[in-house]
Amino acid sequence: MAYLNVVKVADALSQMKEKFPTYHAVEHIALANAVGRILAAPLYAYENLPAFRRSMVDGYAVKASDTQGASEQSPILLRYLGEVDMGDQAGEALTTGTALYVPTGGEIPEGADAMIMIEHTERMGPDVAVFTTPRFGEHIVDIGEDVKADESVLSKGTCIKAHHMGLLASLGHHELAVIKKPRVAIFSTGDELVEVFETPTGGQVRDCNRPIIQSVLEACGCEVVLSEHLSDHYEKLHEAIKTAVAKADLVILSGGSSAGHKDMTQAVIDGFSEEEQHPNVFIHGLAIKPGKPTIVGAIDQKAIIGLPGHPAACFITLKALVEPFVRGWMGTVDAHIKTVPCVANFQLYAASGRDVYQLVKLRTSDETGTFIADIVYGKSGMVSALAQANAYVVVPMAHEGVLKGDALTAYLL
């Protein structure tokens, strides 16, 4: 695999999809722990929602036909029957010429076919005067009107979010079958790296990629089972990957992915191949800037991804390649990338043969609320730009570039 034989992100993703079978280990979890998890099977309603006819207002349950012609000028009197308490059954059927008080959410009695808001009524001794003529079915939610029994409510692959919880709880789905969290092993490589809690001496830097990789993968729904720093040492890297492949479903390395004499990621991954003509690495070089020195290989049908060591490049490749791969691999069906339209407040040239991923900082313009994107500069290897940015934009290789005032799509971080 000749390095620099760069592959477009979309092509890399489709090659990976072909190579790595969908991850479909399943576990059952409590609804309370379900946010961020992926449904392993479609979810159905086992019952109607609501299970009884409910009032949408505080007021009186009536027969609409009893109130024909009622208005402010000529109210109609109905016999007051009493009230339904919240959580209680409505009791006997409503008979002609009567009205029963039902609070919002309370059960409508048999025989009633409309609710009149309390504001349009007045208690008068044993009667209720109604000052309006309701439509048939007005202010009533019918049995099964929200969800019908046996209806499919969420499809397989849905990533559960806070806004799904109400539906699931209302239907009694207290336990859910979800995709197990794939186990991920993360390695940073580089003789110059020290741990976050250590003080670097001349030439050393703290390892900042492992925390970046871990947080992106956890946000995708993975569990990090192994996280280590490795020196640029072939045997050590080989042993570490061997252990990782046995323990994890996915292996991510950072650093050592280009063609320098200390860059061993490709050689180590290919070292697991028994035949030289069938190397494990099938992608070496991604058509993005930054992020070109990216490696994808397979060992025992498991993905081994080598990311560039430069922290911003490492982050961009996680966003551009790893995140979409993992979500697809886990069978996630809904789009996760949050985008907003914005207007460029900068000029930028396209890169020949590579899509440029540019970090930006969005702000809203005072007059219209439009998002204005300011460019966030950072020399290669600098980490402050990454922290300052709140989005990135993509300038495709086929474009000439971006001019100030151009409309762009920003991908939110």
Ligand code: AMP
């Ligand atoms: P490499 O991809 O190994 O050639 O590394 C490229 C640059 O990124 C070098 O300047 C490394 O020191 C730096 N780098 C690599 N890995 C890390 C890391 N985990 N944390 C911080 N910087 C790193």
Ligand code: MG
């Ligand atoms: Mg290195």
